[in-house]
Amino acid sequence: MSASGRVPAGTVPPHVTRLLLRAGQAAGLDRNRLAKVAGLASLDDEAVRLPSASLVRIWEEWAARLRDLGGGSLPWRLWRPGSLGVWDYLFTSADTLTEAFEHADRHAAVVTDPSESFTPVHDAAGLTVTFHGRFASHPIFPIIAEFAVSMILTAAASGAGRPLTPLRVTLTGPAPRRHGHLAETYGTRNIAFGAETPSVTFSAADTNRPLPRADPVLAAILRDHARTRVATSRAVLSWLDRFRGEVELSLTHGAPDLTHIAHRLGMSPRTVQRRLHEKGTTWRTELECARRRRVEQLLATSLTVESIATRTGYTDPRSLRRALHRWYGQGPAELRRPRTSP
Structure with missing residues (x-):
């Protein structure tokens, strides 16, 4: 160690x-x-x-x-x-x-x-x-x-x-x-x-x-x-940087849990939510942004949509597809299709 x-x-x-x-x-x-x-x-x-x-x-x-x-x-x-x-x-x-x-x-x-x-x-x-x-x-x-x-x-x-x-x-x-x-x-x-x-x-x-x-x-x-x-x-690290780092790390193990992340930061869940509000953001917003970044990374791999959904905390592939359409107006197949030069 x-x-x-x-x-x-x-x-x-x-x-x-x-x-x-x-x-x-x-x-x-x-x-x-x-x-x-x-x-x-x-x-x-x-x-x-x-x-x-x-x-x-x-x-x-x-x-x-x-x-x-x-x-x-x-x-x-x-x-x-x-x-x-x-x-x-x-x-x-x-x-x-x-x-x-x-x-x-x-x-x-x-x-x-x-x-x-x-x-x-x-x-x-x-x-x-x-x-x-x-x-x-x-x-x-x-x-x-x-x-x-x-x-x-x-x-x-x-x-x-x-x-x-x-x-x-x-x-x-x-x-x-x-x-x-x-x-x-x-x-x-x-x-x-x-x-x-x-x-x-x-x-x-x-x-x-x-x-x-x-x-x-x-x-x-x-x-x-x-x-x-x-x-x-x-550390050149704001509280929000630390919070986002913990969310990103948790995403590599599935769906992030607010209580677990709060414990990692030495705070209560209510305190984390209050501090996020002070920064003009929310748990739901931060989780959505982190998931979006993670999904973008995984779509560039050969993982199936089912595997990507599991690895980013979605309950099923349909939930992930709905999120992709909300973010980009396209599904995973379209996003993975190689882009051709005009």
Whole structure:
């Protein structure tokens, strides 16, 4: 489990967001499409935490193009030591990779959402590091999984001072027709697709081998710095941002429940409704907007209308079809039909 301290769930430090933005810009992607993404004006402040939903929105806007250019591993071509702040140096100062990932997981909140983790499991065969992501049910999670695997491999190679050949890699998405670029990037052809979680397995020889720059004193200082960094960070996150993030997260598990979301925010349902009224909105309006965004995402996948209705909290496909006609004046078949240029 990662050590999240009092950092609110639904927030991330700026490091990964900056790396993703740099990769997108280097690939010629249009940053103007991100104009409404919350928190990007604070990216240069090392002490802030941005809405996790903002990072997901960037993936939503750029995922298709990034996949064409090399997938979720693309941003790691721009990585340099220190790109992820103190988290990077937890690897270079540790005694072994096993120790490095144990501490990196405990302090994962310095680099990602505090509800996420890089869980290391050590056995006779070696070390398997599994990424548990907040948005695992989101349609774009497969490319985030590719990113997370590259993150694990990059951190391990940085600590070892050399490229490492993993025994096995697992990814959550379906196997693409061609994935030679992933085999080349990950250094192995032993890649399993369709897994529940992304993971990397390193050999026992690699995980138990002393790291070349091990420094126990420095490692202790860095871990203390990681704790301080988390404790002193501040969220660039309004109450309404947090509420909307919780609604979006709940939608990945079915129909959101006001009582559950209120509990996640540390409030009563009546207080949540009152604060929404103060913001000029309502529970019903917010739920409708969140469902609409989620339905738009799922319509771009191969899921059936029945599955989409279930995943967005509608009682049956007819309710979803009525909502689509209300929003767009069209049904799912028309909306999914490829648009042709005039």
